[in-house]
Amino acid sequence: MEEEVKLHGFWASPYSHRVIWALKLKGIKYEYIEEDLSNKSDLLLKYNPVYKKIPVLVHGSKPVAESLVILEYIEDAWPHPPLLPTDPYHRALAKFWIQFAESKGLIFFEYFRAKEKEAQEKAKKEAMEVLKVMEEQVLGDQKFFSGESIGMLDIAYGWLAHWLQPMQQTVGIQLLDSTTFPRLHAWIHNFKQVDVIKENLPHPENLLTHYQRFRARIVADN
C-alpha cells in the first residue's frame, strides 16, 4: 500500500513551489495543505518544531522539513525520473551551485528591504554580481541550469523566474531583464514553458500585491 503524501505550504512561497514542482515532475499524488503563516497549524508546529516553517512534506507518518532537504528526499524516495545527475561529479556540481544560490539568497532580500539609497545601491551591486555568476558560470549556453531538460538546479533557482519580477517592481529597481542578463532571461522563458511549472505558479498580480504589502510593512517599521 502506498503511503499518503501531504504538503504543508504557503501559496506565495517559492520554497513551497520547489516541492510542488518536484512532486509533479515525479508524478506523485499528494494533498496540499495551505498554512496561515500568522496562525500556523498544530500539525505544522508538531512536524517542524525546530524552524516552525513551511514547507513540510509528510510521507505516511514521516515529516521532512526544509525545501532542499525535501527535494533530495523526493529524489531518494522516488528516483524516477531523476532530478539530479547520477554521475557523482555532476551531482556534486549541481549541489555546489544549489548551495551557492542558497548562501547568496539573502542579498536579494537585502535589496528588497533596503530603505536608504546607499544600502539599496550596495545590495543591487552585490545582487548583480550573483546574477552574473549564475548567467556565466552556472547557466552558460545551456537551455536549463540542469542541461537539456529541467532538473533540481532549475527547481532550486525557480524563484528567479517568477518571484524576482514582482520584487523588482515593488522597489522600482530592475536587476534582471533581456538586456542585463539575456541568457537568464531566456532561461526564465524556457523554464516557464515547462507544463508542470507553467501550471503551478502563483498568480502574478496576487504575488505583486503580496510583495507591495510586505514592503509597506518594512517601510513603516522604523
Add this chain to the structure above:
Amino acid sequence: MEEEVKLHGFWASPYSHRVIWALKLKGIKYEYIEEDLSNKSDLLLKYNPVYKKIPVLVHGSKPVAESLVILEYIEDAWPHPPLLPTDPYHRALAKFWIQFAESKGLIFFEYFRAKEKEAQEKAKKEAMEVLKVMEEQVLGDQKFFSGESIGMLDIAYGWLAHWLQPMQQTVGIQLLDSTTFPRLHAWIHNFKQVDVIKENLPHPENLLTHYQRFRARIVADN
C-alpha cells in the same frame, strides 16, 4: 586505473578535517596539500574560483569545493562503508541536522568575536540554545549522532569535539562541559576514541595559539 585524489586544506580548519576523516574512514589514499591562506596557491584559485576557499578535493582532474558537498561526493563516489543512512527518511533527517548545524554555526563565531560584554552574553545564550537542541534532539541517548557508529552527522559536528574547547579557552567563557551538556560531553569522548579521528586532529596547543592570535587580531581591529 584509479584516479589520483588530492586535498587542498589548512591544518587548523575543521572543514578540512571533515574531508580528511571521510577519506580515511573510506580507506581512500590521497595526497594532502597544505595551503598558506595568506598566499593561496594558483591551483586553489583555479579549482575554487567562486569562494577561493579550502577545502578542495581534486579527483583526477575534477575539483569539488565546499566541505559538505565534498562529503556527499565522497559518499557517492565511494559508497562503502556508508556514512549516510541508505533509507531515504533517515538520510533526510541526517541532512536536516547537518544543515541545522551549518545554519547555526555563525552563532559560535559571534560568541568568539564579540568584544562587548552584552554582545558576548547574547551570543552565549544563543549558542547554549543550539547546543541544547544538539544534545536533546540530535544526539539524544545515542553513542554517536549517527547512531551506534560514526557517520556523516558526526563528521559534520566534529568541530564541537576539538575546536570549541580552544575557542572557549581563548574568550574565557565555557559553553560545553560535563555539567552543562553531559551527553554532548560524552559524545566528544566517544568521537575522539575512534582511531581515524584520534589520529587526525590538529595539536591542541597549536590550535589554542591559533585562536589566541585570531582573537588578538579581532580585539586590535576597532
